[in-house]
Amino acid sequence: MELIRLKDVTKQYKNGVTAIYDMNLKIKKGDFVFVIGGSGSGKSTLIKMLYREEKPTRGEIILGGLNVAKLRNRKVYKLRRKLGIVFQDYRLLPKSTVYENVAFALEVIGTKGDVIKMKTLQALELVGLKGKIRNYPDQLSGGEQQRVAIARAIVNNPRLLLCDEPTGNLDPTMSMEIMKVLEDINKTLGTTIIMATHDKEIVNKMKKRVVVLKEGRLISDYEKGTYAKEAANSF
Amino acid sequence: MKFFRMLFRSIRDAFKSVFRNFSLSMASISCITITLIIVAVSLIASLNVDHFTEVIKQDVTMVVFIENDATESDLAKVKSAIERLDNIEEITFKSKEESKQEMMDSDEIFKQTMGEWDIKDNPLRDSYLVKVTKLEKIDSTVEEIKKIDKVAVVSYGEGTVEQLVGTFSIIEKIAYGIVIALVIVTVFLIINTIKLTIFSRKREISIMRLVGASNFSIKLPFVIEGMVLGLLGSILPVLGLTYGYVAFYNYFKGNLFSPLIQLIKPEPFIFYVAGVIILLGIIVGTIGSYHAVRRYLKV
Incomplete structure (x- = not known):
């Protein structure tokens, strides 16, 4: 079953720059998909459109039956509750502990106190940070901070996790x-x-589906595990 | 339940934020405090003025003395002439004998001298006691009555009462002007305070958006912060007003300068005024924060 479908999506920014040209893409439920491409290839714009930070200029984005392109500003929160987002710069609250940072995501949507506690601890266990719940972000390594951000993104059991260069600030070991x-x-x-x-090393190792963007166009779409071979062939 | 959880969270956040940006909050709170003190004083003053003009109105009676040679029919003519005027509330006749008796009752010396007078000897005059409906128009009414035939003298408060009321109403107007200006300044200060809070919590707000907090729940803490500022700003004026007015009332024993000017009894009067002050503080705070949220918190 498909979770996401992009149909003829074009995104032109107000300054005239076109970031995405006529893109068509389908992503199945439970998939793990890499979107790769150089700077300015439109990766970030694609991710931003998926969580409705940006609206496509033309075309349709259907996410779990919801037409994201037509979603009103007031209703965006309904989409956001169904997905988790992770960024390169973690975006944690510096004055809150690890636990508070993750619990914050549930608190602001009005979850019950005992449910918050249970889900927060579950999420932190999954990312392997249960032992550091009382630490503050500046007491953690970059990799640990990113894991807190991931815990926060998945704490509400989203169907989709969007990651925009999550390993961009990390060394290879932490990235893995x-x-x-x-x-x-x-x-x-x-x-x-x-x-x-844009970390090809990771993409090669993971052997997942890979979507390649170049200058706003989808130039190739490799099925699971085929990317490394093809990429190797191209050298 | 969910709504109350969000509300509770917002109130907690609002208080936290007030104390986190304490110096800034203090500026807004003191401005609200000053405004509300002036509002409280003006409110108490104007309500008291209204109260005692009402009391005075019931008491101010002009006495229309009739010339000594007036006959019974002259008296009737004067009465109907007065009754025809439009500012008349009540008119009663008081004969010279009644006046004499009244004076004799009031003083021992009068009793001794006047007791020897015969009816014919009585130099006092028959009179009509007249009450007016509108105190402000008493002057013109007096002028009208003076023109009536056989009316000798009209005596009344001679302007002191209206002067007093007039002065108070000017002070009232000035106070209103100051209050309006202060309210505007306060609203702007609150807008600024909330604006800075919004900016200092940009990161938090952006994360709230990412994880799917609704617009309402993002905005609510900031609006409540304005309410809290208003509420905190009203504490001092309310305390000052409550204790101050009671002390003032007791010091003057309920009358200001003369028994004519009666003050309103403190209870339950001050509770009503305190309620108005608190409500006003909260409203001013809310208006300020609501504007700031609309202008600076784009969601």
Whole structure:
């Protein structure tokens, strides 16, 4: 079953720059998809449109039966509750502990106190940070901070996890840690994951579906495990 | 339940934010405090003025003395002439004998001298006691009555009462002007305070958006913060007003300068005024924060 479908999506920014040209894309439920491409290829714009930070200029984006392109500003929160988002810069609250940072996501949508506690601890266990719940973000390594951000993104059991260069600030070892956590989430929770990255090393190792963007166009779409071979052939 | 959880969270956040940006909050709170103190004083003053003019109105009686040579029919003519005027509330006749008796009753010396007078000797005059409906128009009414035939003298408060009322109403107007200006300044200060809170919590707001907090629940804490500022700003004026007015009332024993000017009894009067002050503080705070949220919190 497909979770996401993009139909003839074009995004032109107000300054005249076109970031995405006539894109068509289908993503199945439970998939793990890499979106790769150089700077300015439109990866971030694609991710932003999926969580309705940006609206497509033309075309349709259907996400779990919801037409994201037509979603009114007031209703965006309904979409956001169905997905988790992870960024390169973690975006944690510096004055809150690890626990509070994750619980915050549930608090602001009005979840009950005991449910918050249970879900927060579950999410932190999944990312392997149960022992650091009382630490503050500045007492953690980059990889750990990113895992807190991932815990926050999945604490509300989203169907889709969007990651915009989550390993961009991390060294290769920490990056692989993050990838393990993401793969774990994908397998155990069945969460669909879309990850934008330009780290080819990771993409090669993970052997997942890979969507390649170049200058706003989808130039190739490799099925699971075929990317490494093809990429190797192209050298 | 969910709504109350959100409300509780918003109230907690609002208080936290007030104390986190304490110096800024203090500026807004003091401005609200000053405004509300002036509002309280003006309110108490104007309500008291209204109260005692009402009391005075019931008491101010003009005495229309009739010339000594007036006959019975002259008296009737004067009466109907007065009754025809439009500012007349009540008119009663008081004969010179009644006046004499009244004076004799009031003083021992009068009793001794006047007791020897015969009816014919009585130099006092027959009179009509007239009450007016509108105190402000008493002057013109007096002028009208003076023109009536056989009316000798008209005596009344001679302007002191209206002067007093007039002065108070000017003070009242000035106070209203100051209050309006202060309310505007306060609203702007609150807008600024909330604006800075919004900016200092940009990160938090952006995360709230990402994780799917509704617009309402993002905005609510900031609007409540304005309410809290208003509420905190009203504490001092309410305390000052409650204790101040009671002390003032007791000091003057309920009358200001003369028994004519009666003050309103403190209870339950001050509770009503305190309620108005608190409500006004909250309303001013809410208006300010609501504007700030609309202008600076784009969701």
